[in-house]
Amino acid sequence: LAKTTQPISMDSYEGQEVNITCSHNNIATNDYITWYQQFPSQGPRFIIQGYKTKVTNEVASLFIPADRKSSTLSLPRVSLSDTAVYYCLVVSLTDSWGKLQFGAGTQVVVTP
Amino acid sequence: NAGVTQTPKFRILKIGQSMTLQCTQDMNHNYMYWYRQDPGMGLKLIYYSVGAGITDKGEVPNGYNVSRSTTEDFPLRLELAAPSQTSVYFCASTGDMNTEAFFGQGTRLTVV
Numbered sequence: 338l339a340k341t342t343q344p345i346s347m348d349s350y351e352g353q354e355v356n357i358t359c360s361h362n363n364i365a366t367n368d369y370i371t372w373y374q375q376f377p378s379q380g381p382r383f384i385i386q387g388y389k390t391k392v393t394n395e396v397a398s399l400f401i402p403a404d405r406k407s408s409t410l411s412l413p414r415v416s417l418s419d420t421a422v423y424y425c426l427v428v429s430l431t432d433s434w435g436k437l438q439f440g441a442g443t444q445v446v447v448t449p
Numbered sequence: 450n451a452g453v454t455q456t457p458k459f460r461i462l463k464i465g466q467s468m469t470l471q472c473t474q475d476m477n478h479n480y481m482y483w484y485r486q487d488p489g490m491g492l493k494l495i496y497y498s499v500g501a502g503i504t505d506k507g508e509v510p511n512g513y514n515v516s517r518s519t520t521e522d523f524p525l526r527l528e529l530a531a532p533s534q535t536s537v538y539f540c541a542s543t544g545d546m547n548t549e550a551f552f553g554q555g556t557r558l559t560v561v
Binding site: 371373378379380381382383386422424436437439440441442 | 497
């Protein structure tokens with residue numbers, strides 16, 4: 338299972354763009370990159386998933402370079418309600434089939 | 450559509466007592482998971498299941514047991530509660546490994 342590394346915390350002001358980079362150097366060919374968001378006292382919520390290049394939805398964008406050894410979650414124009422922990426996961430369709438493991442995540446704090 | 454339902458939401462146990470945390474999903478998902486989350490930490494995978502009748506250990510299985518007799522239900526059993534098992538427990542399910550996982554609201558367990 339590919340190990341992920343992401344910053345422990347990030348601070349931002351309202352209206353700014355927040356970019357969280359996750360390293361996954363030993364990602365395998367069939368692995369997907371998935372991001373979750375967790376608010377206090379709630380279970381994580383799926384944000385976005387990608388395999389390569391760029392994926393965008395109404396919440397965020399996910400940038401994945403050609404070598405796929407890292408990925409960047411981009412949150413445009415954050416608000417106070419974006420304060421949460423963000424988890425980067427590598428989902429394996431071959432190795433460790435079935436496991437869904439979370440790391441420590443990145444605590445994002447948005448202030449006025 | 451209820452999604453993933455966990456019961457109870459809160460529980461206080463005495464050391465040595467046993468209990469079962471219930472988890473049920475109505476999405477016909479094959480994959481189900483149990484996590485624990487200690488204060489200020491990420492989620493740790495306890496057990497997971499890739500289908501009815503199939504379970505496997507995660508990162509922190511000691512002190513817990515699971516069963517998966519049906520697609521819908523994935524109960525987590527604590528046989529001899531210890532203070533170290535004080536935590537918030539989350540159940541999750543997903544239909545496929547490369548699709549989003551849905552989480553329950555969590556069970557806050559305190560062992561005294």
